[in-house]
Amino acid sequence: MKRITYNSPDKYKAVSDAILKETGTISVLFAGVGGQGILLATGIMARACLFEGFDVKVSEVHGMAQRGGSVVGSIRFGEKVFSPTIDFADFIIALEESEPLRYVDNLKKDSVLIYNTYRIYPTTVYGGSCNYPGNIREMLLKFTSDVFPVDAYKIARQQGKSKAMNVVLLGFFSNFLPISTDSWENAIKDIVSPTILEINLNAFKAGRNLINNF
Amino acid sequence: MEKDVVILTGNEAIALGAHEAGVGFASAYPGTPSTEILENIARSGNIYCQWSTNEKVALEVASGASLAGRRAIVAMKHVGLNVASDPFMTLAYTGVNGGLVIISADDPGMHSSQNEQDNRYYAKMAKVPLLEPSDSQECKDFIVKAFEISEEYDTPVLLRTTTRISHSGSVVKKSKARNQETARTYSKDSMKYVMIPAFARNRHKILLEKFEKLKEFSDKTDINKIVNLKDKKSFCKIGIISSGACFQYASEAFKDYPILKLGMTNPLPFGLIEDFVSDKSLIIVVEELEPFLEEQIRASFLNCKVIGKSFLPGYGELNVEILKSLNKFIASENILEFIHEHTLKDLENKIKKFKEKNSYISGNKEKNDIKDSVKKTIPPRPPVLCAGCTHRPVFHILKKLKVMVMGDIGCYTLSVLPPLDSLDSCLCMGAGVGQALGIEKANDNYKNKVVSVIGDSTFFHSGITSLIDNVFNRGTGLVIILDNRVTAMTGHQTNPGIGSTLMGEDTHMILPEEIVKAVGVKNIRIVDPYDVDLLERTIKEELNRKELSVIICRQECALINQKQILREFYIDESVCKKCGMCIRIGCPAIGYENDKYFINQAICTSCGVCSQICPWDSIKANEENNL
Numbered sequence: 001m002k003r004i005t006y007n008s009p010d011k012y013k014a015v016s017d018a019i020l021k022e023t024g025t026i027s028v029l030f031a032g033v034g035g036q037g038i039l040l041a042t043g044i045m046a047r048a049c050l051f052e053g054f055d056v057k058v059s060e061v062h063g064m065a066q067r068g069g070s071v072v073g074s075i076r077f078g079e080k081v082f083s084p085t086i087d088f089a090d091f092i093i094a095l096e097e098s099e100p101l102r103y104v105d106n107l108k109k110d111s112v113l114i115y116n117t118y119r120i121y122p123t124t125v126y127g128g129s130c131n132y133p134g135n136i137r138e139m140l141l142k143f144t145s146d147v148f149p150v151d152a153y154k155i156a157r158q159q160g161k162s163k164a165m166n167v168v169l170l171g172f173f174s175n176f177l178p179i180s181t182d183s184w185e186n187a188i189k190d191i192v193s194p195t196i197l198e199i200n201l202n203a204f205k206a207g208r209n210l211i212n213n214f
Numbered sequence: 215m216e217k218d219v220v221i222l223t224g225n226e227a228i229a230l231g232a233h234e235a236g237v238g239f240a241s242a243y244p245g246t247p248s249t250e251i252l253e254n255i256a257r258s259g260n261i262y263c264q265w266s267t268n269e270k271v272a273l274e275v276a277s278g279a280s281l282a283g284r285r286a287i288v289a290m291k292h293v294g295l296n297v298a299s300d301p302f303m304t305l306a307y308t309g310v311n312g313g314l315v316i317i318s319a320d321d322p323g324m325h326s327s328q329n330e331q332d333n334r335y336y337a338k339m340a341k342v343p344l345l346e347p348s349d350s351q352e353c354k355d356f357i358v359k360a361f362e363i364s365e366e367y368d369t370p371v372l373l374r375t376t377t378r379i380s381h382s383g384s385v386v387k388k389s390k391a392r393n394q395e396t397a398r399t400y401s402k403d404s405m406k407y408v409m410i411p412a413f414a415r416n417r418h419k420i421l422l423e424k425f426e427k428l429k430e431f432s433d434k435t436d437i438n439k440i441v442n443l444k445d446k447k448s449f450c451k452i453g454i455i456s457s458g459a460c461f462q463y464a465s466e467a468f469k470d471y472p473i474l475k476l477g478m479t480n481p482l483p484f485g486l487i488e489d490f491v492s493d494k495s496l497i498i499v500v501e502e503l504e505p506f507l508e509e510q511i512r513a514s515f516l517n518c519k520v521i522g523k524s525f526l527p528g529y530g531e532l533n534v535e536i537l538k539s540l541n542k543f544i545a546s547e548n549i550l551e552f553i554h555e556h557t558l559k560d561l562e563n564k565i566k567k568f569k570e571k572n573s574y575i576s577g578n579k580e581k582n583d584i585k586d587s588v589k590k591t592i593p594p595r596p597p598v599l600c601a602g603c604t605h606r607p608v609f610h611i612l613k614k615l616k617v618m619v620m621g622d623i624g625c626y627t628l629s630v631l632p633p634l635d636s637l638d639s640c641l642c643m644g645a646g647v648g649q650a651l652g653i654e655k656a657n658d659n660y661k662n663k664v665v666s667v668i669g670d671s672t673f674f675h676s677g678i679t680s681l682i683d684n685v686f687n688r689g690t691g692l693v694i695i696l697d698n699r700v701t702a703m704t705g706h707q708t709n710p711g712i713g714s715t716l717m718g719e720d721t722h723m724i725l726p727e728e729i730v731k732a733v734g735v736k737n738i739r740i741v742d743p744y745d746v747d748l749l750e751r752t753i754k755e756e757l758n759r760k761e762l763s764v765i766i767c768r769q770e771c772a773l774i775n776q777k778q779i780l781r782e783f784y785i786d787e788s789v790c791k792k793c794g795m796c797i798r799i800g801c802p803a804i805g806y807e808n809d810k811y812f813i814n815q816a817i818c819t820s821c822g823v824c825s826q827i828c829p830w831d832s833i834k835a836n837e838e839n840n841l
Contacts, residue, residue: 033595046221046383056221057349058383061325068802069597082466084349084382084459087535101592104585122595126805127633127797130593139588 012175012211015112015146019090020178025078027086028173031103032095033120034071037166040191041093042073044170047187049077052179057084068123070102093173095152095166096120098133104143112146114173116165118153148172148214155206161196164203171207181208218388224379227350227386228317229254231357232287236392237261238312239279241272243675244704245291246326247380248319252289253707256716260394265707265716268643268675269294273301273316277370280314281407283398285361289317292333293642297676299336305370306340307417308407309424312398313364313371315357320376322502323531328623328640330529332504337372337480341425344480345373345437346458350384352437356477358392359437367424367431372480376502378459378531425481433485437477440490442469451550453490455507456500460532464500467537471498482510491518495550498522498540502532519553524562525569543568599628601803602772602819604698607743608667609636610799610827611750617665617757618653620646624669625703626696633800644668644676651680651689662757667694671701671709673726678733684762685734692756693764695726696743698771706774730764737763744769746826772819779820781835785811789832796824796833 019026028045030038042058049056056077074086088108094100094115107113124130133139140147152168159168167188174184185201192200222230228251232240240263242252256263266272269290279286290298295318302316318336321327337344343363347353353375360371405413432438442465450471456464457476464473474490476482491497491511499508499522508522525540526532543549547568553561599606609629612619613636621627621637622645630637639649646666653660668677673695681693701707708714713723730738737759741752749767756763769775785796787810796804796811803818804811813824813833825833
């Protein structure tokens, strides 16, 4: 069943309301490359969920995977969460363009997929043994119709910090979630260091406003 | 929202638990997924803590602190307990003075380990109580409980987490901390603490008596309990038994069955289990890796029909989907009726057939042509040695010289992957130095053709004894110590070679060359690995020498060496012959696009290694002092 109906005023938030009603738990998978700030993104979102009164669990992997490899983290929230890990994701948020392709096994027919169009070429592509895939959007559309490419790099640059791509994507994603702007902002204030707080708050807002482009 | 409610990872919660339990001493050797426990204890600032040379020493030091009357905690990864197993086994005999809790962070699925051994068996072998928390709240609460058990029953306690507990965040409610100053007094008791045979025989008997009392405790403690009872009177023919992270998966997959949740898994609460299984027709034991619970339950309750490893894989991590398919199997095949008229063996045959039809249960994903074709387009993104890594030139040269390379555990283990393809072996911490000697002794053809590599922290951890073995037994090989001045792999912890402690105090800097010299190695060379030509000459010279030699490659890890970049490297296209040599050192800062090689300035650290390796001198530096 397709959840986005594009006619209600709260059409994007309606997606997560429907999932919560149906399964009680929302599962989000964050994908990216070591160094892109997945831990920060999941950390902010987990606090926002907590401030909103949800039970929440986060899962992350440290160690060997951090050395420039693919990195994945997950968040689940709802009234009561059991497993911290995800088999099938309601949302996949990818911080790099090709990374969502790696997690097609975690997709369902009605998963919502948000991905950054920013590319980081792996050494296997630089080394010439592999090609970077083309037609990423077309490939993703084979699995779900709710695919949202976002140019988070451009927005983050406009805010003065290209590293803030993770927060731009969080801002865009926030349109889909039953979490108030206050909770998001408090979570960002809680985690981000004061020196870069304003840039991150602005990056979040700019990301949130991107929804008007769709 | 309450102020004292926070989201913590299991490791952070264990650190908070240590604080709340009034722990006065903490020690560890870093190892994923356990490392952050000590880092978080150190951050709180009010508990003495230290990185030890290895896990065995960490446990010995902590047992000293316990003897002196302090509550002490020791953390290590699962394979670390192998190293610490010697003091661990006998500590069960001596018992403790101040409470002593050992954390074993197991790694099912081997996210960052060389094996996935199930350390619950250590608790059983030593007859030591074992606790398994299933989320961060329990990590904190069980630490407090573990210290109570340790002091009440005069025994070390093993608390076992897994990666999904250590590195998952969940909601934790803080409590009031116990006063650290309540240290117990020590009084000499040689019959308890001096394990000569005459005294140890008696302590073994005492251990067995203690274990009987712990069985009674396990039956009455509230951390073993039945959950998921819709209402007390409801009666269900199927029951689940689980512990740790698996309890969470089971809770999600089996919503309709009662679950016996075991927080204490050694000794098992046999009375409670008997009550639970007595009115059930079928018991499902949900656990990762080994059938630790299942075997004991089967052995104790012979009439009980149990599904466990006959359905669930004995390797890797469990997940909710596998358990849902088990749930589906029970419902669709009318298993409850089936087992009334058939034996357990018949049921296992039925499971076997079901699994053959549904191969995904064994970890193989369902075949899906569209997904498979998409997955083929994704370029692999393996972890790599960082841009500017000081290990890269060493392995580039070793590959060129076509020698056998005996390695061990550290960032440099990544040199096994293409394009460096270097390592011949990685067994355990420190293994390479001993293995190289064995190879040389077993086959003359390998003389002067085998090299062992070991990191600085690993050398202190377990390389020194095997180096002595090389000297003692007239080895003639070459040992390369990759001294990047830090314990890098686990996230830059200090070690005996650094000159500062976990608590930030200055201390004596032990240089590996001083140890190497002291044990009798005559040929010691210290080289900066960024000087590629010198490094290559040195390795060749020492490789051909008919005596044991040690080369210390000393250069600070590129991730902490944030010196000001004074030169910027670029590839001069007019000189570049496009031979691809620079790409074959596997540096993430070197790229190839549109038939051109280039250097990615954003991540290049200006180490200059590639410029020395290029046979055409096409990689040049802009000296830009104004950068």
